[in-house]
Amino acid sequence: MKLIDALLDLLFPPKCPFCRQVQDAPGMCPDCGRALPWMDEAHGLRELPGGLLCAAPLWYEGPVREAIRRFKFHGGVSAAGPLGELIAQAAAERFSGEFDVVTWVPVSAKRLRRRGYDQSRLLTENACKLWGVEPEALLRKVRDNPPQSGLESAEARWENAKDVYEAQGDPAGKRVLLIDDICTTGSTLVSAAGALRAAGAAGVVCAAAAFPRPEEENRGEKGKE
Secondary structure, three states, X not given: OOHHHHHHXXXXXXXXXXXXXXXXXXXXXHHHHHHOOEOOOOOOEEEEHXXXXXXXXXXXXXXXXXXXXXXXHOOOHHHHHHHHHHHHHHHHHHHOOOOOEEEEOOOOHHHHHHHOOOHXXXXXXXXXXXXXXXXXXXXXXXXXXXXXXXXXXXXXXXXXXOOOEEEOOOOOOOEEEEEOOEOOOOHHHHHHHHHHHHOOOOEEEEEOOEEOOHHHOOOOOOOOO
C-alpha cells in the first residue's frame, strides 16, 4: 500500500455505503450483504413502455434509498464501486450475451458543473471494471430539465423527460446496455433509449441499482436537492 493510501485510510477509514459502519476494506459489509432488500427472481426485471427491459438488484427503500441519495446528491461517491458491481451482476444475470457496449444516462452540463460528477457515469465505469471493458459515451443531454426527483406524478415525469437526450458517437448497429442510478417510472430510461434507437442502435437493454416498490412508483420525492 502506498503511503498516501495508508494516510487516507487513517483519516477517512472506509465505510459500508449502506450502514455507514467503519470496516477494513471498501465495499459493502457482510451484515448489509445479508440484510439489504434484495430483488427476487420475479421482480428483478421490469418491462418499461415500448418493450424496454430493465434489471435491478435492490428495492429502493431503507438503507438502499439513503445510500443512493447520499451518492447522488451529497457527494457520497464511494458508493459508486459497490453499487456499480451490483448493477453489473444484475445485468450479467439478466442480459448475458445481449449487449456489445455499455453507456449511461448523462446529466446535463449545468448539473455536472454544479455537482462535480455524473453519478450514472461513475456507476457505469465501476460496472465495466468487472468485465474489463470501457464504457462508451453514446448520449448527450441537450436540455437541463428540472430534476425528476422533484416531480410528484408519473405523468409529470414522463413529460419532463421528453426530448432531452440525443445520441452521440456511433451507436448504429450496436446492442447497448444503458445504465442509470434508479428506475422509478422508467421515463428517463425510455427517453434515453429512444434517442439511441433513433440513431440506429440494434437493441437497448437497461440496468439500475434499484426499483421502488410498485406502490411507491407514482409518488414524488421532493426535497432531494
